[in-house]
Amino acid sequence: MTRAAVLGGGSWGTAFAKVLADAGNDVTLWARRPELADQIDSRHENVPYLPGIRLPSTLRATADPAAALDGAQLVAIAIPSQTLRANLAAWTPLLPRDATLISLMKGVELGTTKRMSEVIAEVTGVPDERIAVVTGPNLALEIAQEQPAATVVACIDDDRAAFVQEACGTRYLRPYTNTDVIGCELGGAIKNVIALAAGIAQGMGFGDNTKASLITRGLAETARLGVHLGADPLTFAGLAGLGDLVATCSSPLSRNRTFGERLGRGESLDEAQAATHGQVAEGVKSCRAVLELAQHAGVEVPITQAVEAVCFRGLPPRHTVEALMSRSMKSES
Structure with missing residues (x-):
């Protein structure tokens, strides 16, 4: 024992x-x-x-x-x-x-x-x-x-x-x-930020196409940063990557997703926090640190950047959607 x-x-x-x-x-x-x-x-x-x-x-x-x-x-x-x-x-x-x-x-x-x-x-x-x-x-x-x-x-x-x-x-x-400790930890940390984005989209009334796009592109930016920092790319196709991301972006039990929904409905960070009895979703706390980590590495993380802007720069969610959708066209691979 x-x-x-x-x-x-x-x-x-x-x-x-x-x-x-x-x-x-x-x-x-x-x-x-x-x-x-x-x-x-x-x-x-x-x-x-x-x-x-x-x-x-x-x-x-x-x-x-x-x-x-x-x-x-x-x-x-x-x-x-x-x-x-x-x-x-x-x-x-x-x-x-x-x-x-x-x-x-x-x-x-x-x-x-x-x-x-x-x-x-x-x-x-x-x-x-x-x-x-x-x-x-x-x-x-x-x-x-x-x-x-x-x-x-x-x-x-x-x-x-x-x-x-x-x-x-x-x-x-x-x-x-x-x-692969690096990949497993980054998958767990960044999925909280992506789940906030999925919740924001839910709160704005968007459907499954939007959610699927955020999950998939969120996984892409997680893997892009992780591989740059030494992670095994296969990790992000497993439980610590895709598995955790799907659960956290989809479940009403996810504090990050439900907190994001409040932001998507137009509540401020303070209002959302007050409504959840002072409990702040982990992704809110981590999005700035993840963004800083990516910037130091020179890796693009547009969804993380958008979430940080909503949470801490007062950018309305509708403007972040416009910014994400108007980025320059590129190959998926």
């Missing part, structure tokens, strides 16, 4: 803790709010994030990070990407020696344009071969409901990826391994 800690009591952190417990591991979930940790620990529910989901009785929860990390062989981190550095600085002295660290986050850090695994390595000093990424079409509620799904475990150390794969494989979640 593997001892595992999950840091983050939101929907995905809780769902992944459930996966690990269902796979037979000894799991402790850390939640920032003591009352939420107590609820999970005593009632085996996380009502604010996964209402109606019964959590395994073997899953423990605590608001004490030291208690959660004590003796952990696997440490999965599921917190907002822009808060990772500060939280990790506090947690690093508590990390067990030789533990495998798993990033469940999908974002690019503002200011540094670093991927989440790069932030983990920089802050903790843990070598890259001890850091894994779990990504793919991971809509938390569906996984918590035990609907059949697949995911990707990416790590440059194939043996360690297989270790994490074994730890999170259940009858309802099938993990695949991949050594």
